[in-house]
Amino acid sequence: MPGPGDRGRKKEKPRDAKGTLRRIIRYLYVYKWLVVIFLLLSFAANVGSLLGPRFAGAAIGVAEAGYRLGPGNVDMAAVKHYALLMLAAYALSSLLSFLVTVGMTRVGRRIAENMRRDVFDKLMRMPVGYFDRHQAGDIISRVSYDIDVVSTCLSADVVQILTCLVTVAGSFAMMCVISPPLVLCMLFTIPVSILFTRSMAKKTRPRYARRSAAYGAMNGFTEEMFTGQRTIQAYAHERAVSEDFRRINQEAAEAYREADGLGMTMGPTMGMISNFGLAAIGLGGSLLYMAGTVGLAQISSFVLYSRKFSGPINEISNISNEIFSALAAAERVFNLLDEQEEVKDTPGALRLMNCQGNVAANHVAFGYEPDRPVLKDLSLSALPGQTIAIVGPTGAGKTTIINLLMRFYDVNAGEIRVDSRDYRTYTMESLRRSYAMVLQDTWVFRGTIFDNIAYGHENADMASVVAAAKAARIHDYIMRLPQGYQTVITEDGGNISKGQKQLLTIARAMLYDTGMLILDEATSNVDTGTERQVQHAIRSLMTGRTSFVIAHRLSTVRNADRILVILNGDVVEQGTHEDLMAMRGVYYRLYASQYS
């Protein structure tokens, strides 16, 4: 089997960190005032926590002064005063940092919500072909995993970075006040840190991107295999599939090890740089002391501040790992948002109103892949209210015609006209709104039976839903269910049979008042007894609509106004049933073979 991992790699595009960052900031921008407020609060919280030690120092200073005078001379009132101030500063800082955490988490989660919404809305605007090419699992992992990574990074790391900056700036200022020459001693750590972080970033980012891609590929493979679990078992293929998975799993594990293994050298190295700084201060301080320019007390407090100074720098390098993986995750999300959307309506596109159902296709050519045409030169025409049946051997391109009629795909050459205009001059929405359809692949969603039938028909009331269900011959079945129309169909409709699903989709179409109708093997999953009943309903569904019917059971298309026989992408015969039988050609042979 081809490794989905290879596929993921091929898709790798040049990484654009700045662009990604800019787009993340655009999401933050929506909450700019909240972010500004929280950042200010966070600043205040930090100042509070920096003030605490000063008050503590003052209290200790009082105690020390008293100590020098001998026992009993400590000014306890002053000590208590400073201790209370210290407590107040800390309490304020705790309260503020709680508020900031909550607030920024909220912002982060809302941004995640907005991103998920954007992705989903984008998916809804994507052409059908996109979903034929991409695994649902891969798309979903961007929503459930990647966006989560971005949001966690935003809510935690932004504040953390600010905290760090405040501490760094504050302690740097203090160090400068204490002894500028000592500052020079440790100044080398700053450019070294920056250069190191930069070069690491260059190395780690592609690895994190590869990690994301490898996980995506693994999730895709898992989804495919779990879906086909029964087939795999039926062919005693479990072991071979597990071996395939072992390779993909290994690849994901390696990608993780490579990315995180390298990422994890960051912290210790930054630690080393700051420890070098510390050693330099030790050495420089000793030399300065011997030269008599600084006192011991100054060196001690300088050391304290230098640790406050370098601590956050280490922290930032830890965060930077998270930021890189967040950037890679965000990039995957944005790549999806950048995918080509479904063709837009041409400017000045008309709304197709009260569609008459006059349809004509002129010399249409189409292929899903450019080098493999499915339809070569298709022409057909339908007058309002007519029924056009499309028959032909499997793979002749019948379903493709439906894909084109509904403009799920665009033709490569030729044109399709609806009500005497090129249908590309209509808005997509109004064009599709003119069709009712029942497809071969039945689709239901988790929701009540009522909702499933009323889907696509916003104002349907109970009476009309029941009428539709009755017409589709599924009402009796529904009434036998414990909760009737309120029974919830579970995911994938696993708890109702294929046939019942199809009846539900027929009922759904019944509710639809449109000019055109598409029936693609609408009754293929219904047993013959039910089908006869449903036929009646379908016939009433067809009245007054231009209908395109694909059916294998030729008896169901006998009454069509025109039957098109498709062979290898061309219309080889057309006419009524009688015409075609009289021709004694392809249709005749097909028809005869059914009853041999």
Place this chain on the structure above:
Amino acid sequence: MKLILHHLGRLRGAVALALLIKLIGTAGELLLPTILEHIIDEVVPSRDLTMVLLWGGAMFATAFAVRTLNVIANHRAVDNAHRISFALRQSLFEKTVNLSGASFDGVGLPSLISRMTSDSYNVQSAVQQLQTLSVRAPIMLVGGIIVSALMDFQLSLILIVMLPILIAVVLTVSARGIPLYTKVQKRLDAVVRIMREAITGIRVVKALRKEDYESKRFREANAALTDQDVTAATVMAIPGPFMQLCLNSGLALVVIIGAGRVNSGEIKPGVILAFLTYFNMVAMGIFGLTRIFMTISRASASADRISAVLALPDGDPVLPEAGGLTPSGPGFIRFEHVSFSYNGVVIDNPEGGNEPRVPDRAAFAGEEREKALSDISFSLARGESLGIIGPTGCGKTTVISLLMRFYDADEGGIFVDGRDVRTYEKEALRRKFGTVFQNDIIFRDTIRGNISFGRDLDEEAVREAAASAQASEFISELPKGLDHEMDIRGANVSGGQKQRILVARALAASPEILVLDDSSSALDYRTDAAMRSAISRDYPEATVIMIAQRVSSIMGMTKILVMDNGRCIGYGSHKDLMQTCPFYRETCEIQMGDME
């Protein structure tokens, strides 16, 4: 949690090594400030330049050694985590592909996929973090307490009294927070479900132009997820600032009481200063432990979800040959009074809730679904064929599921080649079969790969199977022929082409038993008939079981089983049934009666 410990235990040598290296590294890290203190307090006052340089050099060397050790330890940690997550995913994958039908239904496909992806990821990051974080925090906590107790026991009492309170609060909040996260997970499931539904139903969504409706539906679930997430995050934001507040109040107390003790001459003011340092150390330790605790609790929820799957039995147990039933008559395949219902299948709810989870199938339809099969009997000699026909949902597919032992019958006996199916090794039993399921799956692979499907088949077998399945023609038209790549789920070929590839897969290994479940619904009659006659010509030894909607597909079979509502309502040859089974006769007339 057991699962994580178990896996850590398997790598205990490597994990211990990683922890040991980290321990030495951490010790070195704590040593650095001590060296610096030594330089300032002892070396500098002696004004010995050589010693200053020597000790300074020692600091640089230690810093470098610490970095090296930490990098190695981190690498080891990542390496261990990558091994564990690899092993975990591999065993979870292998378990899942081997699950019995009942267990698979019980957990559900989407949930199995998310266990494989997000849960295994949580465990992986927990394993990594546990190794990198769990050394430092305890050392700081315990070391800080011991040193401060040695320094001044009375002052350290503040710390000792405060710790249990702190821990109690953190634990209480977390205990409340974790169920909140379970709710978040549920909401996330809903978001993913809606997304999956919209993706799989994209054609319907677009055709009924319900994009906006779907977006709205998604928005609601998305907002619900975010609200729940914000609530959980708000609760979980309490412990951090709360702990800071407690510790800082403790500091204020230390200052006040300490000053009092200075006043009474019991301690020097320097002790207060040192205490503040150690207090901070203890605080860091507590923060570290909380982080570990949070990581563990999140990971253990995930680990439990994985363990629940791993604990499921590997399919149903194989009985010893003597332990099975003996058939009461001859026949290669025999069903004797078989009854079965899906309700028997109940497994512990792995989602973490209290109510046991019953497979949807059983929970849904109430009484009328109680028995999927009742009292089904039939017998086939080698080389004979059986057709099964009946309304949708009548239990046709269940017959196959029991024969291939995806489920075990509740009553009655099922025999293949004179032996109870339960006495076969699963693989030995299934090797006898070539199967096409209803809606069977095409994997992303070449056509050849899909046909040979991991079995060691020669070119000729593949080509012959493709020819009998009437697939040769369209395959030869593809530019790469058998090496043509299939898209996911075979999206780049038509429904009929898919079915023919699937039949070729079933035929390729010349199986003893050929099972075709509705495998020609997308074929036109002529191809269907050609395929059937090719199969009986090219694979005359195969015993065939075919489920179909069309009488014409099965009327030539040796025996035909007519089913309704899980019961047998007719059994015999076509000729017999025309006489004895009114339902069969009627179906026949509807489907073929209108032939001129």
